[in-house]
Amino acid sequence: MAAVLLCFLLASPVLLAASSPVSGSNNGTVPLVLWHGMGDSCCNPLSMGAIKKMMEEEIPGIYVLSLMIGKNVVQDTENGFFMDVNQQVSLVCSQLAQDARLKGGFNAMGFSQGAQFLRAVAQRCPSPPMKTLISVGGQHQGVYGLPRCPGESSHICDVIRKALNSGAYSDMVQKHLVQAQYWHDPLNDDLYKKHSLFLADINQERAVNETYKKNLQLLEKFVMVKFLQDSVVDPVVSEWFGFLKTGQAKETETLQESLLYKEDRLGLAAMDKAGKLVFLATEGDHLQFTREWFNANLLPYLR
Numbered sequence: 001m002a003a004v005l006l007c008f009l010l011a012s013p014v015l016l017a018a019s020s021p022v023s024g025s026n027n028g029t030v031p032l033v034l035w036h037g038m039g040d041s042c043c044n045p046l047s048m049g050a051i052k053k054m055m056e057e058e059i060p061g062i063y064v065l066s067l068m069i070g071k072n073v074v075q076d077t078e079n080g081f082f083m084d085v086n087q088q089v090s091l092v093c094s095q096l097a098q099d100a101r102l103k104g105g106f107n108a109m110g111f112s113q114g115a116q117f118l119r120a121v122a123q124r125c126p127s128p129p130m131k132t133l134i135s136v137g138g139q140h141q142g143v144y145g146l147p148r149c150p151g152e153s154s155h156i157c158d159v160i161r162k163a164l165n166s167g168a169y170s171d172m173v174q175k176h177l178v179q180a181q182y183w184h185d186p187l188n189d190d191l192y193k194k195h196s197l198f199l200a201d202i203n204q205e206r207a208v209n210e211t212y213k214k215n216l217q218l219l220e221k222f223v224m225v226k227f228l229q230d231s232v233v234d235p236v237v238s239e240w241f242g243f244l245k246t247g248q249a250k251e252t253e254t255l256q257e258s259l260l261y262k263e264d265r266l267g268l269a270a271m272d273k274a275g276k277l278v279f280l281a282t283e284g285d286h287l288q289f290t291r292e293w294f295n296a297n298l299l300p301y302l303r
């Protein structure tokens with residue numbers, strides 16, 4: 001959801017590497033695709049722009065693509081609230097397929113809702129191949145609550161809360177509200193399974209799509225970062241693919257305790273056994289981390 005608030009900005013001297021000179025070669029580095037969170041955009045100099053810059057400093061020659069959904073930054077931000085997620089994923093799939101510099105494969109890093117969306121890309125569009133997926137505060141089992149809103153969008157959040165309360169699973173709300181598409185109501189599990197246009201589909205809540213299962217397992221690593229003091233995502237355990245136990249809204253269960261895992265409907269148990277799932281936790285509120293933490297914990301997966 002929220003925009004990334006980077007604490008390291010003050011300290012970072014800007015030493016930009018020239019953007020990759022030889023198209024198709026990437027200078028021996030693995031390209032990185034970023035998908036921003038709710039209320040944010042591809043190119044905000046305080047969030048995705050800063051991450052892109054930082055990556056270019058840490059890995060000279062790397063090609064970083066920060067996804068823009070729409071024609072400009074304003075559309076990109078609005079689409080993060082109002083554009084059908086399945087449509088967004090399919091736009092991104094064709095953009096990636098047409099990018100010559102990604103042919104040999106790429107790593108992906110999604111922030112908040114951008115992380116679920118990139119997982120959908122991995123499950124639906126295996127070419128070009130995604131190597132490692134890093135989910136930074138992604139809500140892989142959705143949310144049941146919107147306790148605090150990102151930055152300056154509190155008005156939009158009021159509108160969203162009203163719409164969700166009026167019926168998150170109505171066709172109208174599902175089609176037009178991004179957050180409804182990963183709204184997961186444990187008290188209305190049947191409605192969720194039947195009517196969630198996006199999350200219930202990629203989480204195999206209806207029929208198991210063997211293609212999703214096969215494609216997800218093509219990842220070399222799936223890294224999930226959870227923020228220990230997260231005040232935006234409810235429940236926080238969704239950032240590690242856990243959720244509330246069905247039928248109540250208090251007790252949570254881990255991924256490993258879930259039916260999704262036990263029946264291995266998505267291949268996550270197999271990936272876990274193969275050492276492909278990485279669970280990281282960090283102190284701090286939603287999407288807040290330092291450059292030191294990033295370099296020590298995430299950078300090694302991107303080299």
Ligand SMILES: *[C@@H]1O[C@H](CO)[C@@H](O)[C@H](O)[C@H]1NC(C)=O
Pocket residue numbers: 017018027028029060061
């Ligand atoms: C990529 O290019 C930069 C200069 O643009 C150079 O410093 C760096 O060593 C190169 N990296 C590799 C892996 O070739």
Ligand SMILES: *[C@@H]1O[C@H](CO)[C@@H](O)[C@H](O)[C@H]1NC(C)=O
Pocket residue numbers: 123124125209210211212
């Ligand atoms: C399974 O997913 C693939 C990839 O998105 C899709 O082409 C196919 O139609 C899906 N199959 C079913 C039965 O939904």
